Amino acid sequence: MNLDRVNEIIDTYRADRTNALAILQDIQREYNYLPRETLELAAQRLGITPGEIYRLATFFKAFSLQPKGEFMCRVCLGTACHVRGGPRILETLERELGIRAGQTTVDGKFSLEVVRCLGACALGPIMVVNEEPHAYISPDKAISLIAQLAAGKVEQAEAPAVQPAARAPVDLSSVPPAG
Numbered sequence: 781m782n783l784d785r786v787n788e789i790i791d792t793y794r795a796d797r798t799n800a801l802a803i804l805q806d807i808q809r810e811y812n813y814l815p816r817e818t819l820e821l822a823a824q825r826l827g828i829t830p831g832e833i834y835r836l837a838t839f840f841k842a843f844s845l846q847p848k849g850e851f852m853c854r855v856c857l858g859t860a861c862h863v864r865g866g867p868r869i870l871e872t873l874e875r876e877l878g879i880r881a882g883q884t885t886v887d888g889k890f891s892l893e894v895v896r897c898l899g900a901c902a903l904g905p906i907m908v909v910n911e912e913p914h915a916y917i918s919p920d921k922a923i924s925l926i927a928q929l930a931a932g933k934v935e936q937a938e939a940p941a942v943q944p945a946a947r948a949p950v951d952l953s954s955v956p957p958a959g
């Protein structure tokens with residue numbers, strides 16, 4: 781694995797261990813998950829132990845140690861979206877994609893996850909594909925959307941650029957010890 785990009789990311793944060801969380805976020809954005817080699821390099825460059833970096837990577841649900849699909853589909857099942865039909869959206873996607881929530885299709889195209897409230901309850905039911913929200917989604921619209929994504933017919937918005945300075949440093953001591 782070419783780790784040049786990981787070194788660039790770490791350099792962006794001056795290899796400062798207090799930015800470990802932001803660094804992991806950027807690495808995950810780059811690879812869609814956190815490959816083992818990238819974690820080992822990050823630990824080495826930040827001067828922390830592999831155990832510490834793995835604790836951080838496994839403590840936050842947003843991180844994944846497993847490869848994710850090209851399109852990460854998150855279906856909201858918070859209360860408002862639940863009563864507006866969120867479960868039917870999830871069932872539809874599970875059936876159409878042939879996977880359950882938490883899984884990735886064998887071709888690596890789609891991953892499916894459930895989230896609890898995205899803070900846009902009035903727009904529910906809502907699903908998010910990568911960083912792009914899709915409001916008032918219906919089962920038919922969900923089927924149409926994944927068909928278009930699979931065919932490469934939907935432009936996905938780039939993930940919003942986040943300036944390093946805008947992120948709060950993370951205190952590694954706030955992450956509970958393993959075990």
Ligand code: FES
Nearest residue numbers: 856858861898900
């Ligand atoms: S419950 Fe779905 S956005 Fe709030």
